Amino acid sequence: MQGQDLPGVVASAALRSSGAVADVLTALDDGRLVRGYPMRGTVFLMDAADVVWATQLCAEPSLRAAANRRHQLGLDAQQIERAGGIAEEALDSGPMSRADLFAVWEAAGLAPAGGRGYHMLFTLIAATRLVYGPWNGADQDVALVRQWLPGAAGLAERFDGDRTAAVAEWLLRYLTSHGPATVRDFAWWTKLTLGEIRRALPLIVDRLETDGAAESSYWRPGLHDEVRAVGRTAAQPLLLPGFDEYVLGYADRLFAMADDHHRRLVPGNNGVFKRSVVIGGRVVGTWTRAGRPGRRTLEIDGFVPISEAARRRLEARYGEFPFAAD
Structure with missing residues (x-):
């Protein structure tokens, strides 16, 4: 996961694992x-x-x-x-x-x-x-x-110097963790050439599911079943760090937000991403921490109207958020 914001990426890792900052910091120390x-x-x-x-x-x-x-x-x-x-x-x-x-x-x-x-x-x-x-x-x-x-x-040790095998392994990791995604997404993410990626794809394509489109998307087997199993839980409100992979992991971020909302998430397109509020898989606002250490509160800048029920859920997420520092 992109990690120039260290507290942010620690939080991103915690949100995708145990939810505890201490576990991520222990993994760093170990x-x-x-x-x-x-x-x-x-x-x-x-x-x-x-x-x-x-x-x-x-x-x-x-x-x-x-x-x-x-x-x-x-x-x-x-x-x-x-x-x-x-x-x-x-x-x-x-x-x-x-x-x-x-x-x-x-x-x-x-x-x-x-x-x-x-x-x-x-x-x-x-x-x-x-x-x-x-x-x-x-x-x-x-x-x-x-x-x-x-x-x-x-x-040399891991792949006996075989770059195609190494690209295939990295591609498989990306598509199973980021899919549905395309080979162009992976090319943007890594800056490897499309030629290298397309030579590697046949080595792992049978371990993925695909939509078979002209520019195909790929994802890990069973993903659709996982989504059906969690049901509406997948649409629950989320608070994400500023450089979270959900926003930065793809060549085109507009799957998750409107173009004018993207401009508000990254003002001036200067590479500095604000923390995002996600509801129903869409980025619908940004959030900050206001106040003094020990007494900080959640502040939301909504791109669209956010219901009171959703705001209460976001407050609960804020109370559980894995901050690495106050």
Whole structure:
């Protein structure tokens, strides 16, 4: 799940599992969940067992793009390699906060200000040398992949270097978790080429259901039966974090909202997503927390009229919401 808003993605993971923030934070501390930069130059929360091979599969375009911008920051490949060596030495004794790592680079003459520190850190994470690991109370510490995730397999180990098999596995994961979705959705999500994806699809298509349309959608077997079984529960009001995968996991978000509502969810189309109110599978408003810590209240900006009954349900959702911090 897209994870640049760390408290938000912790909440997204909790909402899809036990509902408890503590369980997600424990998974971070245990090295079962991590954040990395596997694709699109964007940080994602993911299963630690997949971070190395998935990043090796998908990150090369974002690494090339970053390298092409490096001169604007006054950096070169030699400095990046030096930053990596310094980081590996500093982190050999255990994870440390991003601020502390930046201080180590500063002391070594690799000034992290002006975006240089972020660029160096991104590059080393996307190259699968570093990873965002344990929770430190407010953020994730940075850790060495070889130390924090000693058993994480790369493409060579996991798929014997077979990219098509790796694309098929990643495609299957996406369609079973996001479906109904199309191969174009997956191409947008990963920035893998349609050619690679279409070569991989036959390897897993018999494990999915499809509508057989000209541009087919695919989903996990039994999904329609699951929806029928939960009935109207699926339409109950929800409060979702700002960068939740329900909104960000598809090339076209208008399946879940009207175009003018999308403009209100992402003002100025600037990439900053507000928290969404979802009723009946549709984004019908945004929500915020008002007031002081310990006495915060729910405030809703509805795109359409929201009934009092729905507002009461949303208040209940707010009372149960898995906030990672007050």
